[in-house]
């Protein structure tokens with residue numbers, strides 16, 4: 001009797017936590033995800049009107065700036081990470097993120113749609129609960145101009161990238177692959 005009461009309490013709290021996570025995911029998506037199509041549109045527009053070299057600042061300055069503004073608005077920390085970074089100072093994942101990114105690659109290989117790959121978890125950091133959320137960023141057509149096969153990158157652009165990014169590992173992607181992820185850390 002006691003034992004089953006204990007068991008149902010455990011099950012209940014498990015269910016309650018699953019519900020919390022769903023609610024947190026929903027709210028995090030709503031506040032964080034709109035930045036992604038904004039950056040894609042900005043990139044497409046800038047490449048089309050000003051050319052690819054002039055579009056470097058979209059990934060270098062405007063995308064981080066949009067995430068910074070959204071971070072300030074929400075009080076959550078948002079950034080982009082990748083297992084193969086162009087800018088390792090900014091985009092290197094921590095252990096949790098690297099684990100999720102590796103898992104995304106496995107899930108994508110198993111047939112899950114890259115556009116909707118995400119993960120959310122409540123973790124404890126320094127004794128405090130934190131909600132962590134991560135969402136895959138897929139490679140679209142326009143991304144290939146700067147993240148596609150290295151031998152297909154225009155010479156002027158290539159030297160400009162090499163000048164800025166001596167440790168660049170962000171070439172060689174195909175359309176539909178996972179370029180990286182948007183990551184959110186939300187104190188609870």
Ligand code: HEC
Nearest residue numbers: 052055056059060080082085086087091142143146170180
């Ligand atoms: C005009 C060139 C260019 C195009 C086109 C481009 N990027 Fe980038 N990308 C960069 C540069 C430069 C950086 C390094 C930014 C920095 O200094 O933080 C970068 C960095 C990133 C990062 C951060 C992780 C890392 O590698 O440092 C992600 C994620 C990313 N790009 C995704 C995309 C996606 C998705 C697209 C297509 C919508 C795209 N990029 C198109 C130039 C480009």
